[in-house]
């Protein structure tokens with residue numbers, strides 16, 4: 461069998477099998493809005509009005525956004541009837557979070573044959589990791605990625621599973637698939653495959669790199685703290701059952717000793733973890749309110 465050697469600097473020397481590489485082309489892409497938003501967010505001169513103009517080009521997105529903005533906590537004070545109302549009322553940062561969430565729904569709200577997520581919890585899990593990663597980066601004394609990029613990286617960090625699921629042969633589904641088993645069937649694990657997918661989507665390298673190393677901080681080099689935010693965010697969401705259990709359990713105590721390497725990379729001392737976890741619990745509960753079934 462011919463094998464394709466990975467060329468991208470963000471991926472290692474593992475080999476991607478041709479039948480797996482072909483599947484990347486057939487995967488639905490993230491919405492163009494995500495790419496436009498990321499570019500605009502890097503430009504300090506861009507205003508809230510510019511973001512509104514991009515959103516308004518996609519009427520399906522506008523409809524979905526207004527429905528979401530009127531659900532849960534935002535809808536209780538007054539009804540939101542336009543994107544500019546939404547930006548004024550809930551703020552540009554939260555508006556962008558909803559745009560990223562809604563834009564990724566078609567891609568991530570999937571059932572798996574093997575990886576087991578209750579209902580279509582993979583989207584909720586991905587949103588949870590995005591939210592947790594952003595909070596960790598914003599609390600870090602050694603960030604190598606900004607909060608918005610960390611959010612997008614967390615959102616797509618496990619996207620490789622969408623393809624690997626087709627190649628696994630495990631009857632009845634499993635909660636976790638060993639990375640070695642993923643490599644055995646596709647030539648790469650889901651983190652590395654995710655970096656290939658993000659490369660095909662022209663996602664900025666800081667975002668794909670953080671996701672690439674979320675299971676292997678030792679390989680992350682100078683983006684170690686970015687990868688740590690994704691890996692630690694994923695570990696905590698998994699522990700609390702965000703998207704991975706029928707009901708999340710945000711009351712469980714997180715043991716800092718399980719995250720020593722990530723906290724060291726981020727520059728978050730033990731004593732500063734509790735307020736970070738408090739904010740995560742609040743934001744994750746809000747996610748469930750806005751996007752839960």
Ligand SMILES: [Fe+2]
Pocket residue numbers: 617618650651674675694
């Ligand atoms: Fe993962």
